[in-house]
Amino acid sequence: MPHDHGRKLAKFYYASEKTIQKAIQASADAQRRWDKTPLEERIRIWQNAADLMAGAHRQRLNAATMLGQSKSVVQAEIDSAAELIDFFRFNVFFLKENAKYQPISENLSVTRNSLRFRGLDGFVAAISPFNFTAIGGNLAYTPALMGNGVLWKPSDTALLSNWRIFNIMREAGLPPGIVNFVPADGPTFGKTITASSRLAGINFTGSVPTFNWLWNEVGKNLNKYQNYPRLIGECGGKNYHFIHPSADIQSVVTGTIRSAFEYCGQKCSACSRMYVPRSLSEPIKQGLLEERSKLKIGDPTDFKIFTGAVIDDKAFARITGYIKNAKNNPKNKILGGGEFDGSKGYFVQPTIIETVDPFDKLMTEEIFGPVLTMYVYEDRDLDQALGLVGSSTKFALTGAVFATDQKFLESAFEELKMTAGNFYLNDKSTGSVVGQQPFGGGRMSGTNDKAGGPNYVMRWTTPQSIKETFVPLKDIDYPYMRD
Ligand SMILES: NC(=O)c1ccc[n+]([C@@H]2O[C@H](COP(=O)([O-])OP(=O)(O)OC[C@H]3O[C@@H](n4cnc5c(N)ncnc54)[C@H](O)[C@@H]3O)[C@@H](O)[C@H]2O)c1
Numbered sequence: 116m117p118h119d120h121g122r123k124l125a126k127f128y129y130a131s132e133k134t135i136q137k138a139i140q141a142s143a144d145a146q147r148r149w150d151k152t153p154l155e156e157r158i159r160i161w162q163n164a165a166d167l168m169a170g171a172h173r174q175r176l177n178a179a180t181m182l183g184q185s186k187s188v189v190q191a192e193i194d195s196a197a198e199l200i201d202f203f204r205f206n207v208f209f210l211k212e213n214a215k216y217q218p219i220s221e222n223l224s225v226t227r228n229s230l231r232f233r234g235l236d237g238f239v240a241a242i243s244p245f246n247f248t249a250i251g252g253n254l255a256y257t258p259a260l261m262g263n264g265v266l267w268k269p270s271d272t273a274l275l276s277n278w279r280i281f282n283i284m285r286e287a288g289l290p291p292g293i294v295n296f297v298p299a300d301g302p303t304f305g306k307t308i309t310a311s312s313r314l315a316g317i318n319f320t321g322s323v324p325t326f327n328w329l330w331n332e333v334g335k336n337l338n339k340y341q342n343y344p345r346l347i348g349e350c351g352g353k354n355y356h357f358i359h360p361s362a363d364i365q366s367v368v369t370g371t372i373r374s375a376f377e378y379c380g381q382k383c384s385a386c387s388r389m390y391v392p393r394s395l396s397e398p399i400k401q402g403l404l405e406e407r408s409k410l411k412i413g414d415p416t417d418f419k420i421f422t423g424a425v426i427d428d429k430a431f432a433r434i435t436g437y438i439k440n441a442k443n444n445p446k447n448k449i450l451g452g453g454e455f456d457g458s459k460g461y462f463v464q465p466t467i468i469e470t471v472d473p474f475d476k477l478m479t480e481e482i483f484g485p486v487l488t489m490y491v492y493e494d495r496d497l498d499q500a501l502g503l504v505g506s507s508t509k510f511a512l513t514g515a516v517f518a519t520d521q522k523f524l525e526s527a528f529e530e531l532k533m534t535a536g537n538f539y540l541n542d543k544s545t546g547s548v549v550g551q552q553p554f555g556g557g558r559m560s561g562t563n564d565k566a567g568g569p570n571y572v573m574r575w576t577t578p579q580s581i582k583e584t585f586v587p588l589k590d591i592d593y594p595y596m597r598d
């Protein structure tokens with residue numbers, strides 16, 4: 116079934132510039148009341164929503180994710196309801212923990228010092244990607260939890276599940292106007308929010324070019340704003356699996372197949388480049404090809420599939436462009452897959468390519484599809500190969516090292532320090548869990564604000580320090596100045 120119906124349908128719901136401006140006003144009006152709502156009351160709404168998603172709404176939200184975003188039942192289960200429940204519960208926990216800190220008051224009969232968390236002075240624009248339902252919910256509702264008015268622009272190809280979240284939050288008790296659901300053409304939305312003097316923050320997850328575009332627009336409008344807008348961007352990756360000659364081959368094969376091909380490689384964390392020592396290259400290739408040939412690709416309503424079609428025609432064109440390019444380049448060899456068919460659904464077979472050029476675009480650009488490229492290095496060139504990981508791309512999202520040699524793991528841990536915001540030792544590069552592996556990357560992969568970690572909630576508050584004095588202010592002179 117074609118999965119770009121979401122994108123085509125979304126255009127019917129596109130908000131005009133005027134509607135987006137009205138939503139900005141609505142969120143500003145609602146926020147003034149919302150920011151005064153006691154924290155306990157806000158927290159109660161988030162807890163209600165988590166309970167609703169754990170109960171009656173769980174299957175509906177998962178099903179919407181399967182149908183709208185072409186996720187297999189397993190991938191929908193680990194994303195949608197389950198992950199959003201975790202985001203909500205952990206964010207509430209982190210908020211409570213952070214709120215426990217109050218500054219020192221030396222003598223309470225003289226002065227009392229305190230700190231309060233205010234929403235930002237303006238509105239927050241949450242702009243979400245298609246590939247994770249829970250990410251959309253987290254982007255929009257974490258700023259709201261912290262007292263902000265939010266405009267949520269969902270992805271055209273995740274409308275159904277995102278709309279469900281919006282309604283669950285209303286059912287849980289969130290008053291109208293706090294989060295405004297605004298499907299819109301990307302650039303129209305981007306231009307309108309960045310032109311508003313009330314823009315206080317952008318909570319973005321998506322590709323590097325879109326985030327760069329937004330950052331530039333904010334820069335151009337800087338003199339208009341009443342605040343410096345906070346910019347959070349979690350962007351793309353060129354995630355790696357680096358294999359040492361001491362690695363456990365079975366773990367490499369299993370971890371790589373899952374990381375590269377689950378959800379058609381459309382996870383920001385998916386492994387798309389692999390460095391393999393010559394001494395292990397044959398068994399690893401054999402293992403990968405054998406497992407690849409067993410993967411069942413098809414309609415997500417069939418619970419036996421491993422993965423479905425890619426998200427839409429644009430993705431299909433981009434991904435198959437890389438495959439066609441690889442077929443025409445003598446430096447690259449397709450080891451498995453390489454077929455695609457867009458006649459009924461946008462199906463791309465999981466593809467494994469070997470390259471002799473570690474700087475080929477297959478090894479350096481984000482493809483965001485089921486394409487894994489392998490570079491085989493000579494065992495004696497281990498250090499050089501390790502150096503390629505950080506020097507060949509500007510991304511630094513996720514990465515994994517497979518080795519049983521403890522000394523090597525320790526040196527790779529230091530050598531690869533800045534090459535990944537989420538780093539795995541003997542595990543695949545995907546599958547971070549809220550509260551266990553806070554998620555985000557550095558370099559061009561984003562601002563690394565770590566969704567699912569303790570500091571994330573704090574990005575959406577502008578704290579105020581308060582000093583109250585209970586004794587009259589009498590002396591201008593300091594004691595040492597007196598006779
Ligand atoms: N680092 C992370 O945590 C993370 C998580 C998920 C996805 N991603 C990345 O997201 C990308 C895939 O998602 P996508 O295809 O939805 O990304 P995208 O950049 O195409 O779109 C993201 C959102 O931005 C909107 N948009 C597009 N142009 C815009 C503009 N000019 N102004 C305002 N909004 C605009 C889109 O409509 C969508 O809602 C990949 O690069 C992936 O790596 C990163």
Ligand SMILES: N[C@@H](CCC=O)C(=O)O
Pocket residue numbers: 246247381382383384385544545546547548554
């Ligand atoms: N939490 C997911 C990343 C989401 C990106 O698209 C993972 O770690 O695989």
